[in-house]
Amino acid sequence: MPDHDAQPQHTSPFTRSLLAPNAGPMTLDGTNSYIIAAPGSTEIIVVDPGPLNDGHLAALTAAGRVTLVLVTHRHADHTAASARFAELTGAPVRAFDPAYCLGGDPLVDGELIEAAGSSIHVIHTPGHTDDSVCLHQPGDGPTGSVLTGDTILGRGTSIIDGTLADYLASLKSLRALGPAIVLPAHGAVLPDLAARCDAYLAHRHERLEQVRAALRELGEDASAARVTDVVYAQTDAAVRFAAEASVRAQLAYLRGGSGLS
Numbered sequence: 151m152p153d154h155d156a157q158p159q160h161t162s163p164f165t166r167s168l169l170a171p172n173a174g175p176m177t178l179d180g181t182n183s184y185i186i187a188a189p190g191s192t193e194i195i196v197v198d199p200g201p202l203n204d205g206h207l208a209a210l211t212a213a214g215r216v217t218l219v220l221v222t223h224r225h226a227d228h229t230a231a232s233a234r235f236a237e238l239t240g241a242p243v244r245a246f247d248p249a250y251c252l253g254g255d256p257l258v259d260g261e262l263i264e265a266a267g268s269s270i271h272v273i274h275t276p277g278h279t280d281d282s283v284c285l286h287q288p289g290d291g292p293t294g295s296v297l298t299g300d301t302i303l304g305r306g307t308s309i310i311d312g313t314l315a316d317y318l319a320s321l322k323s324l325r326a327l328g329p330a331i332v333l334p335a336h337g338a339v340l341p342d343l344a345a346r347c348d349a350y351l352a353h354r355h356e357r358l359e360q361v362r363a364a365l366r367e368l369g370e371d372a373s374a375a376r377v378t379d380v381v382y383a384q385t386d387a388a389v390r391f392a393a394e395a396s397v398r399a400q401l402a403y404l405r406g407g408s409g410l411s
Contacts, residue, residue: 156168156169156171156206156209157209158185158209158213161184161331161333161339162287162290162291162295162331162333162339163189163290163291164186164187164188164189164267164268164287164289164290164291164295165184165185165186165287165290165295165297165333166184166185166213167182167183167184167185167333167339168182168183168184168185168206168209168210168213169181169182169183170182170183170200170201170203170206170227171201171203171205171206172200172201172203172227175386175388175389176227176309176389176392177227177336178303178304178305178306178336178337179336179337180336181198181200181201181227181228181335181336182198182333182334182335182336182337183196183197183198183199183200183206183210184196184197184198184297184333185197185210185213185214186266186268186270186287187214187266187267187268188266188267188268188289189267190267191214191266191267191268192214192215193214193215193216193217193265193266194213194214194215194216194217194266195216195217195218195219195220195265195266195268195270196210196213196216196218196219196220196235196239196241197219197220197221197222197285197297198220198221198222198228198229198299198335199219199228199229199231199232199235200227200228200230200231201226201227201230201231202230202231202234203231206231207231207234207235207238210235211235211238211239216235216239216241217241217265217266218241218242218244218254218263218265218266219232219235219236219239219241219242219243219244219254220243220244220245220257220263220270220285221243221244221245221246221250222282222283222284222285222297222298222299222300222301222335223245223246223247223278223279223281223282223283223299223300224245224247224249224250224279224281225279225300228299228300228335229245229250232250232252233252236252236253241253242254244256244257245257245281245283246274246281246282246283247281250281257272257274257283258272259272259273259274259283260272260273268287268289268290269287269288269289270285270286270287271285271286271287271288272285273285273286273296273323273324275298275299275301275320275323275324276312276313276316276317276320277301277310277312277313277314277316277317277318277319277320277321278299278300278301278308278309278310278311278312278317279300279311279312280312280313280316282299282300282301282312282320283299284296284297284298284299284301284324285297286327286330290331291331293328293329293330293331294327294328294330294331295330295331295332295333296324296327296330296331296332296333296343297333297335298324298332298333298334298335298343299334299335300334300335300336301317301320301321301324302321302324302332302334302340302343302346302347302350303334303335303336303337304332304334304336304337304338304339304340305337305338306337307350307353309392309395309396310395310396310399310400311395311399312399313399313402313403314354314399314400314402314403315403315406317354317399318351318354321347321350321351321354322347322351324343324347325343325344325347325348325351327343327344328343328344329341329342329343329344329345330342330343330344331343332346357381357396357400358400358403358404360380360381361377361381361397361400361401361404362404364376364377364380364381365377365404367380368380374394374397374398374401375394377397377401378390378393378394378397381393381397382394382397
C-alpha cells in the first residue's frame with residue numbers, strides 16, 4: 151500500500167512541488183520534488199525524485215508523462231529514488247556528476263534545456279556540493295524562477311560540503327538573476343532570489359568573523375572541532391556534523407590565503 155498521500159502543490163506558473171515523507175534535522179520538512187510543465191504541456195520534467203518511497207514515486211508518476219528527470223546534486227535525499235523512478239517512467243536521469251546519470255548525458259554549465267514547454271538554464275553552483283546545479287526558468291512568471299536545490303533553502307542556511315570560495319561565488323552569480331522566485335529543495339518557496347542571496351552572503355561573512363574571533367582565542371592552529379565548540383555552541387547535537395563540516399570549509403578558506411586578520 152502507498153505510504154504517502156501528499157498531493158503536488160502549485161509553487162509557480164510552471165511548477166508544482168511534492169513533499170517527500172523524509173522530514174528530519176537535515177531535510178527540514180522533507181525533500182521537495184518539483185514538477186515542471188508549462189500550462190498546456192502534455193509532458194513533465196521531474197526534478198529530484200527524492201528518497202526511495204513507493205507512495206512518493208507513485209504520486210510523481212501520476213502527475214503526468216515524465217520525459218526527463220533532473221538532479222540538483224548527489225545527496226541521497228535527492229537521488230536515492232533515481233534508478234527506480236527511471237524504471238517506472240522510462241525517462242532519462244541527468245545530473246552534473248556523470249555517476250548520477252541514467253540514460254542521459256551529464257548537465258553542462260550554461261546549457262539550455264527546452265522541454266515540457268519550458269526553457270531551463272543550467273547554472274553550476276558549487277559550494278553546498280561540488281556538483282550542485284540550479285535551474286533557472288526566466289519565463290516562469292514575471293520574475294522567472296530558480297530551482298535552487300540545497301544551495302539556498304526555504305529557511306535556515308545550507309551546509310558547505312564543497313568549498314566556501316565556490317559557495318560565495320555561486321551566491322553572487324545567483325544574485326545577478328534578480329528577484330526571481332526561489333524554489334528550494336527544502337522549506338518554503340521564497341519571493342526574491344537576490345534578497346535571499348544578500349542575506350546568505352551577509353550570514354557567511356558574519357560566520358567568518360566569528361571563526362576569526364575563535365582562532366584569536368584558541369590559536370590559529372585550532373582544530374575544526376574546537377572552533378565548532380565556540381562558534382556553534384548552541385547547535386543541536388543531531389546536526390553537529392554539519393556545523394563542523396561548515397567550519398572546516400571556513401578554516402580552509404581563511405587558511406588558503408583569504409586572511410585571518
